[in-house]
Amino acid sequence: MAPVKDAQPDLQNGSRPCPPGAQPVDTRPVPPKRSLYLLCIDDDEPILQSMRDLLAFFGHLVEVAPGGKCGIEMFCTAIQKGKPFDVVITDMNMPEVSGYAVAQMIKTESPHTPVILMTGAGNTIRDSGALSASVDVVVNKPPHLEALNALLLRMAGPA
Numbered sequence: 344m345a346p347v348k349d350a351q352p353d354l355q356n357g358s359r360p361c362p363p364g365a366q367p368v369d370t371r372p373v374p375p376k377r378s379l380y381l382l383c384i385d386d387d388e389p390i391l392q393s394m395r396d397l398l399a400f401f402g403h404l405v406e407v408a409p410g411g412k413c414g415i416e417m418f419c420t421a422i423q424k425g426k427p428f429d430v431v432i433t434d435m436n437m438p439e440v441s442g443y444a445v446a447q448m449i450k451t452e453s454p455h456t457p458v459i460l461m462t463g464a465g466n467t468i469r470d471s472g473a474l475s476a477s478v479d480v481v482v483n484k485p486p487h488l489e490a491l492n493a494l495l496l497r498m499a500g501p502a
Contacts, residue, residue, distance in 0.1 A: 378402045379499050380426070384414030384445060385434040385461070390484075394432070401492045411440025415448050422452060429499040432482075435462035446477035457498035461486065 381403050383394045391407040398405045406421075406428070408414035414433060421427050431449055435442035446458040460478045479498065482491060 377496060378404060379429040379495055381405045381495070382408065382414060382418060382421070382428040382431045383433075384408045384411060384431065384437075384442070386410045386437040387434070390434070397488050398492070398495075401488075403492075403495070411437045411442065411445045414445055415440065418449055419452060427453060428456065430457045430459065430495050432459045432461060435460050443477070450477040459494070459498070 381398060383391060383398070383405055384407075385391050385394070386409060388409065391409065395405045395407050406417060408417050411433070414431075418428060418431065431445070433442040433445045442460050442462070446460060449456055449458055457479045458477060460481045461484050462481060463484045480494065482494070
């Protein structure tokens with residue numbers, strides 16, 4: 344007796360078309376159950392908007408600051424209100440107050456708050472050994488969002 348074949352032929356990649364009326368499977372990453380309170384500091388408005396929107400997809404509450412001075416003020420206000428940020432993400436090169444200065448101030452106010460420095464020169468900074476003790480991790484721009492989300496969750500520690 345010959346083997347029975349499905350009525351639907353296999354496609355080249357081994358998948359099959361959806362039956363009529365069926366919805367295709369959503370293959371986007373599943374947002375985590377845990378939500379972090381994040382501060383994202385950058386002088387580039389489009390980057391701030393995209394970071395806010397994309398990290399919100401992962402279920403995080405994201406506050407944005409359009410520069411180092413504003414970011415420091417927001418960080419201190421959050422501490423005073425008893426609602427500290429879980430992690431701070433800051434750009435390195437900003438006018439007035441650099442990402443390094445932001446990181447130093449944050450570590451002075453709250454030594455256990457993780458600080459991520461985002462830059463287009465990440466490998467150069469790591470290779471030169473110029474990484475400040477106030478910066479926990481350097482992430483290249485643009486960040487890979489799933490990897491950034493996993494890093495944020497690890498850095499924030501247990502819930």
